[in-house]
Amino acid sequence: MTKQIGIVGVSPEGASLCYQQLFRHAAVMLEPHMHPTVCVHNIPLAQYVDAVRRDDWRQVANLLRDSAQRLAAIGAEFCFTPDNAVQHAVQLAEASSTIPWLKMTNAVAERIATDNRKTIGVIGTKYVTSGSAYQTDLGVKGIKLVRPSSEDSEMLDRIIFDELVFGIVREESRIEILDTINRLKDKGCEGVILGCSEAPLIVTEETCDLPIYNASDIMAEQAIRYAITDNE
Numbered sequence: 001m002t003k004q005i006g007i008v009g010v011s012p013e014g015a016s017l018c019y020q021q022l023f024r025h026a027a028v029m030l031e032p033h034m035h036p037t038v039c040v041h042n043i044p045l046a047q048y049v050d051a052v053r054r055d056d057w058r059q060v061a062n063l064l065r066d067s068a069q070r071l072a073a074i075g076a077e078f079c080f081t082p083d084n085a086v087q088h089a090v091q092l093a094e095a096s097s098t099i100p101w102l103k104m105t106n107a108v109a110e111r112i113a114t115d116n117r118k119t120i121g122v123i124g125t126k127y128v129t130s131g132s133a134y135q136t137d138l139g140v141k142g143i144k145l146v147r148p149s150s151e152d153s154e155m156l157d158r159i160i161f162d163e164l165v166f167g168i169v170r171e172e173s174r175i176e177i178l179d180t181i182n183r184l185k186d187k188g189c190e191g192v193i194l195g196c197s198e199a200p201l202i203v204t205e206e207t208c209d210l211p212i213y214n215a216s217d218i219m220a221e222q223a224i225r226y227a228i229t230d231n232e
Helices: 012-029 045-053 057-073 087-094 104-114 135-140 150-162 171-186 215-228
Strands: 005-009 038-042 078-080 119-123 144-146 192-194 212-214
Touching: 005 012, 005 057, 005 215, 012 038, 012 215, 038 057, 045 057, 057 078, 057 087, 078 215, 087 104, 104 135, 104 212, 104 215, 119 171, 135 144, 150 171, 192 215, 212 215
Parallel strands: 005 038, 005 078, 119 144, 119 192, 192 212
Antiparallel strands: none
16 A cells, blocks of 8 residues: 655645656556545635735645644655755745645756756746745755746746736747747756646646646656555
8 A cells, every 4th residue: 555645735726747657657667557645624715825925934834734734634745846846945835844844946956957957947936936945955966046037027927927827828938938948948957847736737748848747747756655655
């Protein structure tokens, strides 16, 4: 039996994509139809957005911890959140959690280091592109993080909050985001982190000129690996 997985949802659209990603990795790594048990809990996104905008990371951690406790109560043996903007609060949430947390930024940094990339770009909301969500984990591994320009960051933030979190995909927005990635390439980036759990709706390996590191998909794969540890 695999360990029961808990997903702490923040953006519903992002959490649902990650749920699919988990089972796609399970289909490859486990016996046919031996799907892991997965439970999901979310608190309204507005509560997270309000806390982040107030720079109240303790409240963000409280929200994450509340979901983790509810997941543990129904059998989850570990948990993670696929949401990039709240990764800064994961350590705070884990401090008094009854189940282990997996941290997405660690998993992404490990994957990039394994590929020997030294300069990497990132797209996401302003909380990701202007914050330190990835900078620490990448910096420890000697990887330089390149951020979009302030204009591009504003554009990304608008598209994510006005469109992608609702599952809306516009071709005009796809072009704008791919143009942003091309500008990161021009700055010497060897790849780009999709630091937004909804980004796979609009950026794919087929359409992007840089290798992509889909953060939530990388996290989903690590979660399956963790779930089968000591159970093989």
